[in-house]
Amino acid sequence: MQVADPDGEANIVSVNDAGSRSSLRVPSLPPIDRLPALQPGLSDQSIAGRAALKAGLLSIFIGMIPVLGIVLTGSLAVYFYRRDKGSFPAVRVGWRVGAAAGVVAFAINALLLVIRIVLLHGQQQYIESVTKLAQMVGYNAADPDIQAGIHNLVTPAGMAFTFFFGMIFTVALAALGGALAAMIFRSSSRS
Numbered sequence: 802m803q804v805a806d807p808d809g810e811a812n813i814v815s816v817n818d819a820g821s822r823s824s825l826r827v828p829s830l831p832p833i834d835r836l837p838a839l840q841p842g843l844s845d846q847s848i849a850g851r852a853a854l855k856a857g858l859l860s861i862f863i864g865m866i867p868v869l870g871i872v873l874t875g876s877l878a879v880y881f882y883r884r885d886k887g888s889f890p891a892v893r894v895g896w897r898v899g900a901a902a903g904v905v906a907f908a909i910n911a912l913l914l915v916i917r918i919v920l921l922h923g924q925q926q927y928i929e930s931v932t933k934l935a936q937m938v939g940y941n942a943a944d945p946d947i948q949a950g951i952h953n954l955v956t957p958a959g960m961a962f963t964f965f966f967g968m969i970f971t972v973a974l975a976a977l978g979g980a981l982a983a984m985i986f987r988s989s990s991r992s
Contacts, residue, residue, distance in 0.1 A: 845886065849898045852881035857905025864910065871971055874906050875899025875978025883986055892983045899979015903972035910971075911964055924955050 856878035863870040863877070879895045890898065917923045931951050932942045940947050953959045 845894075848885045849882055849894070849901065852878045852885060853898055853901035853905055855881050856902040857909060860902070860906035861909060861913075864906065868974065871903065871906065871974040872978035872981070874902050875975035875980075876982035878902035878975070879979045879982035879986065889986045890983050892980050892987070895979040895981075895983025895986075896976050897979070899982070900972050900976035902979065903975025904968075906975060907968045907971040911967070915960075918955065918960075927955060928952060 856874050859877060860870065860874040863873050866873070875895075876899070878898045878901065879890060882890055882894070882898050914927075918927050928951055931954060932948075935947060935951065936942045942948065942951075954963055
């Protein structure tokens with residue numbers, strides 16, 4: 802036998818042969834308008850995803866500015882988010898949207914680098930560019946240990962190492978740019 806409580810839960814009451822009663826409380830399902838898929842906050846995720854994707858795609862061009870380009874990518878993602886949402890994001894939302902744009906930017910750049918090195922046989926050009934970078938930083942590129950380290954960057958393990966730290970660097974800077982843009986947008990809206 803099923804008995805409904807005033808709070809909306811159902812009780813199932815059973816009576817055995819000895820006459821004792823036991824009750825089992827079964828919670829009722831929430832109304833359809835309160836299911837997680839229909840909550841208003843989840844539409845923000847699709848807006849944030851589109852904003853991160855747009856900014857990440859534009860990072861191909863913005864990335865020509867060495868470090869500042871990554872920060873600008875995160876800021877641009879927050880700008881797209883604010884434009885599509887119609888309201889100013891919180892700093893933590895700006896941080897997340899910027900980080901997502903950094904992931905997209907890194908994925909695109911990593912794919913282009915792999916195509917350049919592996920498919921277009923650009924290992925030697927990659928080694929030369931890393932050697933020039935090492936010289937600019939102040940390392941002695943004629944040192945055999947430095948040359949061996951640079952040549953190891955083209956191996957699969959070296960590429961994995963480079964991609965791992967490159968991803969952390971890119972995502973952190975883009976997240977910083979997103980957080981800064983969110984703070985600037987929020988402070989300018991209050992004045």
